[in-house]
Amino acid sequence: MRALIRCIPLAALSVACSPGAPEAPDPAALDPIAREYVVLALSMGHHDPAYVDAYYGPDSLKAVADADSLPVAAIRAAADSLIAILGDTVPAYTDTLVQMRHRYLRTQLGSMVARARMLAGETLSFDEEAKALYDAEPPHLSDAHFDSLLAVLDTLVPGAGPLAARYQAFRGRVEIPPALVDTVFKTAIAACRARTLAHIALPASERFDLEYVTGTSWNAYNWYQGNDHSLIQVNLDFPIAVDRAIDLACHEGYPGHHVYNASLEEALVKGRGWVEVSVYPLFSPQSLIAEGSANYGIEMAFPGAARTAFERDSLFPLAGLDPALAEQNAAVRDVMTALNYARNEVARRYLDGVVDSAGAVAAMERYWLQAPDAAAKTLRFIQQYRSYVINYNLGRDMVAAWVERQGGEDPDARWRAFATLLASPRLPGDLGGP
Ligand SMILES: [Zn+2]
Numbered sequence: 001m002r003a004l005i006r007c008i009p010l011a012a013l014s015v016a017c018s019p020g021a022p023e024a025p026d027p028a029a030l031d032p033i034a035r036e037y038v039v040l041a042l043s044m045g046h047h048d049p050a051y052v053d054a055y056y057g058p059d060s061l062k063a064v065a066d067a068d069s070l071p072v073a074a075i076r077a078a079a080d081s082l083i084a085i086l087g088d089t090v091p092a093y094t095d096t097l098v099q100m101r102h103r104y105l106r107t108q109l110g111s112m113v114a115r116a117r118m119l120a121g122e123t124l125s126f127d128e129e130a131k132a133l134y135d136a137e138p139p140h141l142s143d144a145h146f147d148s149l150l151a152v153l154d155t156l157v158p159g160a161g162p163l164a165a166r167y168q169a170f171r172g173r174v175e176i177p178p179a180l181v182d183t184v185f186k187t188a189i190a191a192c193r194a195r196t197l198a199h200i201a202l203p204a205s206e207r208f209d210l211e212y213v214t215g216t217s218w219n220a221y222n223w224y225q226g227n228d229h230s231l232i233q234v235n236l237d238f239p240i241a242v243d244r245a246i247d248l249a250c251h252e253g254y255p256g257h258h259v260y261n262a263s264l265e266e267a268l269v270k271g272r273g274w275v276e277v278s279v280y281p282l283f284s285p286q287s288l289i290a291e292g293s294a295n296y297g298i299e300m301a302f303p304g305a306a307r308t309a310f311e312r313d314s315l316f317p318l319a320g321l322d323p324a325l326a327e328q329n330a331a332v333r334d335v336m337t338a339l340n341y342a343r344n345e346v347a348r349r350y351l352d353g354v355v356d357s358a359g360a361v362a363a364m365e366r367y368w369l370q371a372p373d374a375a376a377k378t379l380r381f382i383q384q385y386r387s388y389v390i391n392y393n394l395g396r397d398m399v400a401a402w403v404e405r406q407g408g409e410d411p412d413a414r415w416r417a418f419a420t421l422l423a424s425p426r427l428p429g430d431l432g433g434p
Contacts, residue, residue, distance in 0.1 A: 025091035027098045030105065033082055034276040035061060037105055037112075040079055041279045043070045044112060047119055050282055050384070054261065056226020057269070057278030076116035079109045097272075097424060104425035105276060107135055111284045126348035130387040135285040135428045136398070138344050138390040146342050146367045153335045153369075156328065164369040167332070174329050175239040176319045184319050185210070185234065188245035189253050191310060195301040196254040199415035200422070203228050206262050208253060212236050217380040220248045222257035224280065228265065230258040238374060242319050243311060243333055250301050256294030260422045267423035277425065285427045287388065292395025293421060296403065300418050303411060340393045342367035347382045347389050395428075402431040 038057055042065035045052035055062070070078070086106045093099050114132035118124065130138050150163060157166045176184050189210075196202075206228035213233045223231040232252045234240075250256050261280070268277040280286060302310060312326035346367070350360040357379060364375035382389065403421065407414030 024094055027093055027095065030098070030101060033085065033105055034274060036078065036082055037109060037276050038279050039065045039068065040075050040112060041281045043068060043075050044115065044281065047072050048115065051115065052279060053282040054224040054226070054280040055278060056224070056265070057275050061275070072116050072119050076113050076120070079112045079116070083109050083113070100425050100430060101274060103429065104427055107427050107429060108281065108284050108286065111135070112281065115283045126351045126387050130390050133283050133387065134288045134391060136288055136390060136394055138394050141341050141345060146339060149335055149338050150367070153332065156332050156335065164365060167369040168371055170332065171241050174242045174321055174325055176242050176245070178236070180319050181236070181240055184242065184245045184315055185249065187318055188249035188315060191314070192246070192249040192254040192301050196259060199412070200255060200259060200263070200419045202259065202262060203266055206258070208232050208258055210234070217377065217384050220252050222252040224257065224261040226265065226278070228262040230261065232258070237377070242315050242321055243329060245315055246302065246307060246311065247298060250298040251294040255297040255300055255418065255422070257290060260290055260293055263419070263422040268425065283388065288391045288395040288428045289399070289421070289426060291391035292399035293418070295392055295396035296399040299400065300415065339368055343378065343382070343389050344393065347387065350379070350382060351386055398428060398431050
């Protein structure tokens with residue numbers, strides 16, 4: 001096996017290398033660590049097919065990973081060695097983005113070690129896993145909290161019968177007819193793109209392909225291809241409500257995953273030659289930023305009442321739906337967004353062994369008002385992605401708090417902050433609490 005980290009000059013990362021005036025640490029000393037990080041992340045992908053969500057870096061590093069064919073224990077040991085070199089404190093680089101880069105490598109490697117421990121058979125609790133993989137501490141919310149949200153929902157979908165049945169019946173009234181899904185999606189994507197491009201400059205080469213699929217545990221996915229190109233897939237297993245069009249267009253596309261990945265590639269991979277950004281390990285703190293910014297991107301593109309107005313005036317008519325339902329649908333959506341945290345609680349109880357599969361499905365039916373087949377699909381998602389669920393809601397709230405602290409009430413300042421986030425290696429620890 002290759003000597004994995006022998007060539008990394010340890011002294012270059014120390015603050016004071018010689019007597020007298022302290023020398024500034026050498027930012028270039030991070031480059032070999034970054035290359036080894038990429039090799040190790042790609043090596044993790046040999047054992048965990050979902051680990052490498054995207055890679056568009058040099059073929060030579062992939063060839064090294066393939067040739068090394070490291071077992072999980074060796075990946076973990078090598079990652080631990082890199083962590084030891086990086087140390088527990090960030091040297092006083094003059095460039096704050098380099099400080100962030102140092103922390104990024106240190107934190108991402110820490111999560112890689114945790115994932116390697118899990119692959120080797122270690123069991124972490126939901127909260128331990130969330131902290132170790134995503135560098136975040138999801139709140140514990142009580143059933144009483146969710147019951148109070150259900151009570152609000154009860155007033156929004158009045159009528160006789162159980163709340164879940166009334167909610168599902170209402171959602172049935174705002175479903176896009178299958179033959180119009182593509183048209184409505186493309187209209188939503190065009191609107192999200194225009195609203196994003198008014199604030200964020202994207203390279204002329206940026207583009208995406210849209211595909212429709214079935215049989216996946218997720219509803220939609222952005223597979224970033226590199227060179228400012230995304231493949232966006234949308235699952236058609238279940239009927240699609242009209243507001244999912246804006247959700248998906250903003251989240252997967254503009255200013256969500258597509259813009260995040262293209263911004264990172266332009267600013268850091270092409271702009272600075274930071275190869276570590278060309279690999280995206282799914283089970284890592286970067287996912288909290290990715291999912292959080294994608295979900296908060298909906299609010300960025302359509303702040304306040306703008307979303308409901310656009311849906312009422314454009315998407316509802318396009319889908320042949322009654323625009324008079326748009327306001328009620330928006331009120332229902334707000335409550336369901338808050339209830340999204342219920343999925344965290346169900347995942348925690350299921351993964352910690354407090355409830356079994358049937359209990360988890362029943363809880364999703366109760367707190368997310370899902371029909372049994374949809375609740376079963378949610379359980380499959382939890383089984384596959386585990387504590388990843390926190391990235392959607394906690395991530396969104398952490399990104400929102402950070403952007404709103406930076407930008408205040410000024411929409412342009414918020415966009416500048418959001419664009420800065422998308423083009424930097426910021427991790428949850430760089431955001432502060434929600
Ligand atoms: Zn996503």
